[in-house]
Amino acid sequence: MPRPHMLLVEDDPAIAELLQWHFAREDFDIAQTADGEEALLLAREKTPDIVLLDWMLETLSGLEVCRRLRRQPETANVPIIMLTARGEEEDRVRGLDTGADDYVTKPFSPRELVSRVNAVLRRVRPALAGEMLTYADVEMDLGSHKVKRAGETVPLGxxxxxxxxxxxxxxxxxxxxxxLLDAVWGHDADIEARTVDVHIRRLRKAINTGDRADIIRTVRSAGYALDSGS
Incomplete structure (x- = not known):
């Protein structure tokens, strides 16, 4: 699953650092700038999946950045959340009319902002919000904690x-x-490497029932991979 690419445009160093920390924890790939003109360049170099945009920027205002992003075909439909100290209804309407998808007034809760960003991504790009993982005929719904293969539910521990x-x-x-021990059990887990083999066997037994192909490949002297062979 690709990491969501965020363009963060914020000229307050403390807020920028705080947001980068919170969204890095959520596995976002983040490009950050305090400059509106540079933000437009960064958006052209790599189209973001979402933009967090401060209203009050020194060079080019957040409203103008928003307008220009909406005019460019590559970013016309990219979700934009405005960050601002302006809380009046008229300002909120102005920001939304310019093309912003959501509006967050300062001071704000970083956790709430993370939730809002994920909500916007779920709405416009479900795969980036991390709600569903798919490969071949396997589907994993992270929200409901359910797995299906070829449409049939697969019970997993x-x-x-x-x-x-x-x-x-x-x-x-x-x-x-x-x-795999590091990724699944954690760095501090006091578990033998052979334990992985036991759980791989259990996973295979669960998802490869009937005449379904084994999509977990054993690579001699190397480990395991998810590989449909097609």
Missing amino acids: PTEFRLLKHFLEHPGWVFSRER
């Missing part, structure tokens, strides 16, 4: 669920037992 989630996030990648 918590460890097998986390193991499959890691594979679905990196299809085709070969992971050693040690890397």
Whole structure:
């Protein structure tokens, strides 16, 4: 699953640092600038999945940046959330009329802002919001914690669920037992590497029932990979 790419345009260093920290924790790829003109350049270089845009910028106002982003075909439909100290209704309406999708007044709760960003992404690009992972005929709904293969529900234990989630996030990648231990059990887990083999067998048994192809490939002397073989 690709990491959501965020363009953060904020000229207050403390707020910018705070937001980068919170969204990095949510696995966002973040490009940050305090300059409106540079923001437009960054958006052209790599189209963002979402823009957090401060209203009050020194060079080019957030409203003007928003207008220009909406005029460019590549960013015309990119969600934009305005950040501002202006809380009056007239200002909110002005921001939304310019093309913003949402409006957050300062001071704000970073956790609430993360929730709002994820809500916008769920609405416009569900895969980027991390709600559904798919590969071949396997579907994992992270919201309901359910897995299906070819439309049929697959019951999984918590460890097998986390193991499959890691594979679905990196299809085709070969992971050693040690890397899987770190990713699924955590760096501090006092578990033998062979434990991975046990859970791989359980995962295979659960998702490869009937005549379904085995989509977990064993790579000799290297580890395991999610690979449909097609």
